Amino acid sequence: MNDKPTVLAVDDAPENLHVLMELLKEEYVLLVAKDGEKALQLARNREPDIILLDVMMPGMDGYEVLGELKSGDVTKDIPVIFVTSLDEAGDETKGLALGAIDYITKPFNPDIVKARVRNHLSLREAVRIREDVERIMRHDLKSPLTAVISLPQLIRMSGDYDDHVISMLGRIEDAGYTLLSMINMSTSLFKMERGIYHFVPEKMDLAAVVRKVFVGLEDTARMRGIGLVLEIEGEAAPADQEFFMIGEDLLCYSMLANLVGNSVDACPKGEAVKVCLQRKVDSVYISVRNPGEIPDEIKSSFFAKYATAGKDRGTGLGTYSAKLIAEAHHGEISMINIDGEVLVNISIPQS
Structure with a gap:
C-alpha cells in the first residue's frame, strides 16, 4: 500500500505540469489534469490530499474549479493552492477569498513549491490528529x-x-x-x-430548560449574592408556567447554560440575572440580561471564537457556541450594552 500523500496538479500547459512532476515525484503520488473538467473528475474519484490549481485556463478557469470543489461534499475540505503568474495582480486575493489556502507563482521556485506543499499537508495532518x-x-x-x-x-x-x-x-x-x-x-x-449538523426540532418547554440551567448555577449564584429570575411575556414566571417552542432541547440548554453562566460571572453582587421569554408573531425571543459592562476589548468580537476578557480560565468558547446554536435553529443572536445593562438577544423563527 502506497502511503505517500497524493497531489493533484492542474494546468493547461504541459511544460508546467512536467516541472511540478519533477519537483514532487519523489515525495508524493502525482495526479495531473490539463483542464477543469478533468480536475473535478479526479478530485471526486481519487480525493487527493492537496490540489495545485492554475488560475488561467481555457474553458473552466481556476476560480470556477475552486467553486465546484468547495460546493461538493467529497471535495470541499481538500486544500487548494492557487498557481498564478507574477503579472496576474489581484489573483491571489481573489483566490484566497474564494477558499484557496495559499498561492505559488510561475516561473516556479523549487524550494517554495516543496515548502508550501509540505507545510500545508503537515497542517492538515495536525488537524486530523487533533x-x-x-x-x-x-x-x-x-x-x-x-x-x-x-x-x-x-x-x-x-x-x-x-x-x-x-x-x-x-x-x-x-x-x-x-x-x-x-x-x-x-x-x-x-x-x-463545518455546516454538516442535522437539525431535528421538536416541541419543547423552554421555561423548563431555563429552570434546569438555574438549578445548575444556583450554588454559584447564591455564594455571590446574585439572583436568577425567569420572566415570561414581561412578568415573573411562577414555578409551573410553561413556554413551548419548536427547537432542540439539548442545544437550547447548552446555549442558555453558557450565556447565563457568563452573566452570573459578570453580574455585580446584590443584582440579578434575568432570562426573558417572549413570543412575537412567528418567532420566539430570548433575552439574557445582567447589570454590568462589557470590556471594550471584546465588544466588537463578543461572539468570536476564543474571545474572552477578565476570566483567568475563560476559553472564549461559550458565546461562540451560543452563536452556532442560535444559527443551527435558523435564528439570530446579538449583544448590546446600554444603560448599565448587558443584553444578549436571540430570535428563533417558529414557522
Missing part, C-alpha cells in the same frame, strides 16, 4: 460517567435515606447527565462549524 484525539476523548469520557449517573440510583435503592441525602444524590446524578450532554454537545458543535 480531531481524532478529541473524538477518542469524547468516547472514553463516557465510561466513567456511566458510574457517576448509575451509582446514585443504586445507593437510593440500597436503603432508607433522609431527604437531604436523597437531594444530594439527585444532584450528583443530574451533574452526570449534564456532563454527558456536554460531551455529546461537543460533537454537535464540531458538525455545526
